[in-house]
Amino acid sequence: MLTRSEVARLAALARIELSDDELDAMASQLDVILSAVAAVSEVASQDIPPTSHAVPLTNVMRPDVLNWVPRSQAMLAGAPDVENGRFRVPQILQEEQ
């Protein structure tokens, strides 16, 4: 059973603000999802490693060469706020005491 405080912790980590009502609702909804997913563990035995990649590929690498054109204006243009060629973001709370 997923507890309300676990959901609150996850929400905090994901920077999502949830009201008390929403927390209650999420806890029960997520619990349904988790138990549905948990059904997988009933069929997968211990000696089957969890799949992380569907395609059996390894070692896809690129040589260490530059592949780049200067386009900072275009890159900055998509940002909500810019100052002096840098991305401007709101103050970051509680990162340091």
Next chain:
Amino acid sequence: MADELLSFDAVLERFDPVLGLEVHVELSTKSKMWCGCPTEFGNEPNSQVCPVCLGLPGSLPVVNAKAVESAIRIGLSLNCQIARWCRFARKNYFYPDMPKDYQISQYDEPLCFDGEIAVEVGEMAYQVPIERVHMEEDAGKITHIGGVGRIANADYSLLDYNRAGVPLMEIVTKTIHDTGAAAPEVAAGYVALLRDMVRALAVSQGRMERGNLRCDVNVSLMPKGASELGIRSETKNVNSLRAVADAVRYEMRRQGAILSAGGRVVQETRHWNEAGYTTAGRSKETAEDYRYFPEPDLVPLAADPAWVEQLRATLPEHPGKRRARLRTEWGFTQREFGDILAVPGALDTIADTVLAGATPIAARKWWLTELARRANEWGVALDELPITAKQVAEVQALLDTGQINDKLARQVIEGVLAGEGDPAAVVQHRGLTVVSDTGALEVAVDGAIAADP
């Protein structure tokens, strides 16, 4: 700073220090870890970014082969095992220095693991066990604007992502025991060894002052005779060799005072202050909070053993062995050699100068006096001075053959540094030759008198 401190000696009477060191090394690849943007330092903000390193939707990372190769070479130099198969992992955290809102790193499957390296302090050698070397990416540079002092008071922040995505290696030790009073020096010696190693491997510039090499220092104390580890503190971003030793010493004394008074050390992240003390930082997120999972955008890495053996063959002489060899070859005392090791880059420039034909004594003299002073004045490293080892050896050769004297040699060096060309050209151009041939001198005197009777 109002920490109670126990004296260092009193700490050692009652406790054994246990160390753990996490060193981040920024690689000097041409391009970033997952994209073709340049890694060059010091350019216009956000001039080296693309959709991949800005984490724009739809962009996909591709691993830089040179970074993997560099990681394996670092791992081999630390006598690590190289994983036959490993994956990248996504480390989730929200902080604007990571535009994707996660860092691609490695978690439970590091590329290199279980190594060991000997660190010499004076006449003693301490074995430092290596837990892992893993690959990840650097973050962007954040500048807090407005407010007073503390980040929480800032009005807003500005982001430069030129550094975001630069290949970063994290080298983590296992707990280091039995260092006793040498703990501060073992920690600093280990970091110095890593610095020299990555430079010798030519995988990183290894400049601590530029942040190419950054160290987090974990310290805990075990009461004498205890078998359980104490609670540790983690001091972040200790960015000089001196600071590494000082941070270890400070944390030993601070924790010693807490434990002696019957208190408990808080497990926390602390910040190193240049004035020589640590302060409590934010409470550390646990590994669980990062919700690691295998990176879906990158396929696993399977280092072919034959490739690993090829890379092993490219390893330069181990820095520790090289030091021992050079000290013997050059015939310096521990102290004379120690002076060389204390100046970053001096060992290499002196070695190159000796190879170019100068005696070790002469090479040491020039690089540790005249040139070290100039590098200091200009705020550059020795190997950044506009004079080569070969040119220094040429100056010495001119001196040895009596064509110039010591005073003129200094002027020749000035000339080379000023861009006037090779030593011989500077001598000619400045007319610096000491004329010891009396025949030539008489001709010159006669000539001068004839010209201006």
